[in-house]
Amino acid sequence: MVSTTTVPKATVATAISVRDLSLGVQGGDLILKDVDFDLTPGRILALVGESGSGKTTAALACMNHLRTGLELRGGSVQLHEGASRFFNQNMDLLTLSEKQVRKLRGGTIAYVPQDPALSLNGALRVGEQIHEVLCIHEFGRNGREREARVAEVLEEVGLPSTKKYQRRYPHQLSGGQQQRIGIAMAFACRPAVIILDEPTTGLDVATQDLVLKTVYQLTTKHDVAGLYITHDLAVVAQVANDVAVMLRGEIVERGPAEKVLYDPDHDYTKTLLAAVPDLQGERAMGGGPAVSPSAKVRAPWDNSHDDDVPVANSGQVADSARGANDGRDNARGVGQHDAAQSAHGASSGATAVAAEPARSDEASRGGERAASSTGDTAQVHDRAASPTETKPANEPLVAVRDLRLAYGPAVILDGINLDLVEGQTTMLLGESGSGKTTLSRSIAGLNAAYTGEVLLEGNVLANGTRKRSNEDRRRIQYIFQSPFSSLNPRRSIGDSLEVPLEMSGGMSRKQRRAAVADALDAVRLGRSYINRRPGELSGGERQRAAVARALVNAPSVLVCDEITSALDVSVQASVIELLRDLQRERGLAMLFVTHNIALARHVSHKLAVLEKGRLVDYGPTDHVLRNPQHGYTKSLLKHVPTL
Amino acid sequence: MSAQNHQPVTPETPVTQPAASFEPAESRGDARPVSFFRRFLSQPEAKFGLVLTGLVLLVAIAGPFVVPAWTGYGPTSYAGKPFQYDIFGTDNLGRDVLSRFLEGGWRLLLYSALATVLGVGLGTVLGMLAAFRGGWMDSAIMRTGDVLLAIPQLVFAMLAITVLGPQGWVLVVVIGITHAPRVARVIRSATSGVVAEDYVLASQMYAVPQWKILGRDVVPNIMGPLMVEMGLRMTYSIGAVASLSFLGLGMQPPTADWGLMINENRIALSLQPWGVILPVIAIAILTVGTNLIADAVSGASAGRTTGSARKDK
Secondary structure: OOOOOOOOOOOOOOOEEEEEEEEEEOOOOEEEEEEEEEEOOOOEEEEEOOOOOOHHHHHHHOOOOOOOOEEEEEEEEEEOOOOOOOOOOOEEHHHOOHHHHHHHEOOOEEEEOOOHHHHOOOOOOHHHHHHHHHHHOOOOOOHHHHHHHHHHHHHHOOOOOOHHHHOOOHHHOOHHHHHHHHHHHHHOOOOOEEEEEOOOOOOOHHHHHHHHHHHHHHHHHOOOEEEEEEOOHHHHHHHOOEEEEEEOOEEEEEEEHHHHHHOOOOHHHHHHHHHOOOOOOOOOHHHOOOOOOOHHHOOOOOOOOOOOOOOOOHHHHHOOOOOOOOOOOOOOOHHHHHHHHHHHHHHOOOHHHHHHHHHHHHHOOOOOOOOHHHHHHHHHHHHHHOOOOOOOOOOOOEEEEEEEEEEOOEEEEEEEEEEEOOOOEEEEEOOOOOOHHHHHHHHHOOOOOOEEEEEEOOEEOOOOHHHOOHHHHHHEEEEOOOOOOOOOOOOOHHHHHHHHHHHHOOOOHHHHHHHHHHHHHHOOOOHHHHHOOHHHOOHHHHHHHHHHHHHOOOOOEEEEEOOOOOOOHHHHHHHHHHHHHHHHHHOOEEEEEEOOHHHHHHHOOEEEEEEOOEEEEEEEHHHHHHOOOOHHHHHHHHHOOOO | OOOOOOOOOOOOOOOOOOOOOOOOOOOOHHHOOOOHHHHHHOOHHHHHHHHHHHHHHHHHHHHHHHHHHHHOOOOOOEOOOOOOOOOOOEOOOOEEHHHHHHHOHHHHHHHHHHHHHHHHHHHHHHHHHHHHHOHHHHHHHHHHHHHHHHOOHHHHHHHHHHHHOOOHHHHHHHHHHHHHHHHHHHHHHHHHHHHOOHHHHHHHHOOOOHHHHHHHHHHHHHHHHHHHHHHHHHHHHHHHHHHHHHOOOOOOOOOOOHHHHHHHHHHHOOOOOHHHHHHHHHHHHHHHHHHHHHHHHHHHHOOOOOOOOOOOO
């Protein structure tokens, strides 16, 4: 995407140029190898890479900050003439003393850290925090000028500039507002360079969209050179002009965003891009086609769809930071677009697909589906819509009926009805605090405080796992969100994985070890991992081990609670590939809990959107994505970043 | 601590690698931490502490076996006039100081070790239960502990010994009980951190018996604070047993005992100091040694590898 905003050129062509930068662990391995990049005023360079690729280290080196234990091996960071108020000649930042460089930090080179909740001082009012930056860098001639600047910069980041607002403390602001205060602090002294270290991680998509817009507008408007660190390529597409891809401390590919993202040269960039989920499900993420791709790319098993079908992600990006979206058909209205898709679906030959839009329209007209008769209709149609399904199930394997949970006056879950069908995945979508983890834990029996019923093949399950029978426990398995917390670091993988078998009984230790080894093979880890400890495994490997623990005694239902949210995109793709394969092999019913709507088409047959403890949208994935009933779903779809 | 079975770790993929294979999930061969015991030993405090403690242990344990043979006198036999100034001289009743010194250490060590084990064991179990079960049990255990903490340790011990008589088991039980609430507090906070981890929840989910969860998931993960508490309480126990003996509430005459010796011979400190100095030096070296070990254990459990790794940037 090309920036169309025209800005007066700054006095310098380049603000900072990094050349041959090499850093290493003291007396150890190299972390960065000959990293080169230029930061240009008015443009944002995105530094992309997986965790551990050295992107934050490289960015911090631009401020001559090395984290403890690192040493400089060579290279230079040139701050160009005219970029700073304090130094008016070319200089190498890496040769400056700590005292000199401190003058530059915050004033000339600003930094926005990842977590605003941790980086703001909770004891200072937000106005004072911004004012403090100005004071330290002697911005403005007197107090009044500084106060005016505080108000101005608050307006610039889209926050109210009133005295009342400035008197608030950070804890009185939402996460998105906190991050914008962080950005305001960074922009307060009109810096030449701004470094943003994953500033939108942990924000929901609507807020992320707003923050990205703010960053983009400010950098272009004020001719600031931006360095944006992220692992999310969809975000890069929203905000960056240039992209540099890092792999193990080296930049493997660089260039304008539209070139790198849409026509990459390096294989690693291609791998990364292939791992990014897209809302349309048109690309095969994680080594397999999407489960419910949009109608125009429907039926990956028939290759009838042409490549020249216009890429149609209209509504979602229309409001993106760029505002305008070249080469995309965003001129089309949403309704029109839907009609086109339906028509395409009808012509694709599969009768079930053709019948789908009308029928599910009926089914979910009321928004929530409480009556089981309508639920059945939906399932019948679901089966018809997925010809890969071999074993038809007449009734859902797991049914949740009118599940409620409240802690005193706080209602966490309010009348949830949900079905999990054999061989199918239901995605439970919601932001943090919507009750999705509580719901999934109630189904798994980890949360006994609910009222209502959870039925397994028509039999009501007891509320807590300890009250459930061995057989019930065996059949429903739960996978935890964080692989770093769900395996005991003091026990070997084999010992941890044996626990479910040990508790369900009836096997000798030798048999159990054999079953664990088989499960490790099934999750593509290999049986050699049986004696390792979690500390030796990477995040993705740990999550695979956790999946293996859930598989070890052949369950029928898997409840996956945000299992990819702690992982890099490429690892996420491989875990999702694994889940899809396992589902195909074993006919598992899955509940996939996530906050990432972009994954919907890749994993799920059905989509349930949870907001404040209520299911606000529920139905076949394709249908919900095309006809979202609730405002929340619509806003998610509108703000989700796409490539 | 974690027994390290050394199996081959998959070799790290070379940094310069031909494109096309970018397996993201590589094993990190260096992620296995240095074993706890090595981290412990790598600290200077540990070495020094072990030497000091070992020295006193040697005297206390080997002493009773060599007493009549090497020194020529038994611990209670008459060796000359009181407060004679010979090599180490005689004590207030004319017994050989060296013989009594060699004989009198093991009781102190045994009683303080038993008291430590009892106190730390009791405190650990109570602290873990309080954190693990929560609710009324947490309140009951911790508030009872608070009440006990309000009574000074020595006063409580003196009261119990006055009532029950100065016997060895009373000494051990009383000191153990006064340690328990202090240990319980530390262990409770360590446990509540572990209990919040998902692997404990996972064990709950598989309906693993509660005692097994405590034994397999909790205890190994609170080993660090537990070892630190052990070392610290050992130091305090030695001090407590020696003080009670000094006050006449521990070992009774004519038993040879370091604490008692200090009390018996302090009246002639200027005349014949050896009767006081020998046991004082031994107790001092022992407490310093165990304290250093406790320090090193806490450092090692916090992941410190060498004593010098604390330098700033």
